[in-house]
Amino acid sequence: MVECHVVHDGADEDALRDLLAPAFQEVEVKRYWSTQSGLLQAAGGRFFPTTAFGLVAGNR
Incomplete structure (x- = not known):
C-alpha cells in the first residue's frame, strides 16, 4: 500500500490506478480524510x- 497525501491538486489517484492496472x-483506491490532529481525526x-x-x- 502506498499512501499519498494530496495537496494543491498534487496527485491524480484515478490516473495512478489506471497506470497500475495492467501490472x-x-x-483499489481508498479515499479518506486525514489530519495530524488526533482530536480532529475522530x-x-x-x-x-x-x-x-x-x-x-x-496479485501481480
Whole structure:
C-alpha cells in the first residue's frame, strides 16, 4: 500500500490506478480524510471531504 497525501491538486489517484492496472489483477483506491490532529481525526472522517488516498494493488 502506498499512501499519498494530496495537496494543491498534487496527485491524480484515478490516473495512478489506471497506470497500475495492467501490472496487477486488483487495484483499489481508498479515499479518506486525514489530519495530524488526533482530536480532529475522530470526527473529520465523518464530516469533511476526503483529503488523502491510498492505493492497494495485489496479485501481480
